[in-house]
Amino acid sequence: MKVQFLGATETITGSRYLVSEGNLKILVDCGLFQGYKNLRLKNWHAFQVPPAEISAVLLTHAHLDHSGYLPRLRMNGFNGTIFSTPATKDLAAILLPDSGHLQEEEARFLNKHGTSKHAPALPLYTQKDATDTMPSFSTLGWREQKTLKSGDNELTFSFHPAGHLFGAASILISNGKKSIVFSGDLGRDNDPITQAPDFKEGADFVVIESTYGDRVHEQIEPEKVIAETILKTIARKGTVLIPSFAVGRAQQVLYYIHRLKKAGSIPDVPVFLNSPMADKANDVFCSHVEDSRINRSEAHAICDGVRTVASVEESVELNLNKDPKVIIAASGMATGGRVLHHLKSLAPDAKNTILFVGYQAGGTRGDAIVRGAKEIKIHGQYWPVLSEVIQLDTMSAHTDSIGLINWLRGQKKRPMEVFVTHGEASSADNLRRKIEETFPGVRASVPTFGECVNLD
Ligand SMILES: [Zn+2]
Numbered sequence: 001m002k003v004q005f006l007g008a009t010e011t012i013t014g015s016r017y018l019v020s021e022g023n024l025k026i027l028v029d030c031g032l033f034q035g036y037k038n039l040r041l042k043n044w045h046a047f048q049v050p051p052a053e054i055s056a057v058l059l060t061h062a063h064l065d066h067s068g069y070l071p072r073l074r075m076n077g078f079n080g081t082i083f084s085t086p087a088t089k090d091l092a093a094i095l096l097p098d099s100g101h102l103q104e105e106e107a108r109f110l111n112k113h114g115t116s117k118h119a120p121a122l123p124l125y126t127q128k129d130a131t132d133t134m135p136s137f138s139t140l141g142w143r144e145q146k147t148l149k150s151g152d153n154e155l156t157f158s159f160h161p162a163g164h165l166f167g168a169a170s171i172l173i174s175n176g177k178k179s180i181v182f183s184g185d186l187g188r189d190n191d192p193i194t195q196a197p198d199f200k201e202g203a204d205f206v207v208i209e210s211t212y213g214d215r216v217h218e219q220i221e222p223e224k225v226i227a228e229t230i231l232k233t234i235a236r237k238g239t240v241l242i243p244s245f246a247v248g249r250a251q252q253v254l255y256y257i258h259r260l261k262k263a264g265s266i267p268d269v270p271v272f273l274n275s276p277m278a279d280k281a282n283d284v285f286c287s288h289v290e291d292s293r294i295n296r297s298e299a300h301a302i303c304d305g306v307r308t309v310a311s312v313e314e315s316v317e318l319n320l321n322k323d324p325k326v327i328i329a330a331s332g333m334a335t336g337g338r339v340l341h342h343l344k345s346l347a348p349d350a351k352n353t354i355l356f357v358g359y360q361a362g363g364t365r366g367d368a369i370v371r372g373a374k375e376i377k378i379h380g381q382y383w384p385v386l387s388e389v390i391q392l393d394t395m396s397a398h399t400d401s402i403g404l405i406n407w408l409r410g411q412k413k414r415p416m417e418v419f420v421t422h423g424e425a426s427s428a429d430n431l432r433r434k435i436e437e438t439f440p441g442v443r444a445s446v447p448t449f450g451e452c453v454n455l456d
Contacts, residue, residue: 013034014031016028030073043124060169061165075125083139083146106123107120143160159171164397165194179205189403193285207418214427222357230326239327240325242329243329245331248397249397254273270323333360333367352387352388355392
């Protein structure tokens with residue numbers, strides 16, 4: 001059995017790992033490279049193995065940096081099955097077509113403004129390419145075993161809860177002699193909604209993520225910050241605007257607000273969810289509630305307690321409503337989406353609050369606002385920022401360096417070697433060092449792009 005690292009090496013995007021046993025080739029995750037241009041360009045390179053030779057893709061979870069290359073792989077000849085948990089499949093059915101749509105829009109924009117070196121600019125894949133990928137999915141329950149064969153070669157795999165996002169899994173693969181586990185993205189033990197990661201079996205080899213391999217999360221109660229923010233804003237008759245990622249984070253925020261209302265800690269202020277994608281993600285969340293920590297009735301109470309904003313017209317009308325309220329809208333870093341209309345309307349008034357609930361990447365509007373920009377450019381015009389701005393960056397869906405080490409410590413079997421991926425170089429190297437210090441005799445390394453390791 002061999003593993004080859006085809007992405008997420010010294011970076012956090014483009015998760016792609018090829019596991020092969022003789023001529024049986026399976027790909028673990030099939031992610032998009034995102035962020036800096038030199039990374040994004042990698043999505044256009046020919047895949048390192050002819051996609052037609054790959055029998056199956058096993059998906060840890062639906063985030064695009066793990067799944068977003070699937071339509072392209074299929075367009076280039078992949079004709080196998082995509083295995084995932086049921087919730088991952090349902091989220092992918094929302095995220096992949098949206099990704100195709102955004103890429104079509106970007107290509108249209110480049111063509112219109114003549115800024116592409118390629119004439120005409122093409123999308124990596126279209127919305128239709130993404131929709132056409134969905135019938136290739138096949139789902140598997142937690143710890144259910146599936147064996148793939150090619151001639152005499154066999155690989156057996158199973159999914160194990162990883163926390164992080166509904167349906168997110170760690171994947172254990174074995175050839176009967178040796179085994180390897182891919183952590184996927186690991187959530188926090190104390191996440192309010194997603195279950196704690198749960199993989200105790202252990203394996204001979206481990207591939208572990210290291211997003212926060214060099215950090216320990218601050219112990220700030222997000223619920224308290226959200227309560228304080230809502231209370232002081234409605235006291236001055238303002239609106240709280242929460243830019244949020246639609247999938248995962250929006251449901252977390254809704255849950256906190258639901259709990260605060262139920263406990264009587266905040267009044268029954270109207271909450272509007274203005275994101276069609278978050279609305280669809282709510283449905284996935286409610287239909288897979290058994291994967292979460294909360295019960296069915298509570299999950300429905302969370303989704304029912306919110307007013308959804310169906311059309312763009314309704315979204316514009318919401319800005320005319322001057323009553324105190326909470327609006328949750330995408331995108332989380334205010335780079336696009338319906339949140340922009342609300343920012344134009346709400347940022348120039350000191351009685352309102354903009355509450356950021358996620359990491360703001362450098363160069364985004366969200367980053368400029370939390371750094372104290374006095375005005376922001378939206379739709380070609382400058383708008384003053386006079387509202388209060390609060391950043392709550394302790395709601396990460398990734399565990400920290402302590403959680404990563406604990407995940408390894410909880411496994412019954414000591415691995416021979418741990419490969420540290422899915423982290424910036426310093427983060428990955430820090431975790432590598434910590435693993436070798438904590439588990440004497442265990443080798444740890446940070447693989448480079450394209451590196452292939454024989455596991456037999
Ligand atoms: Zn993820």
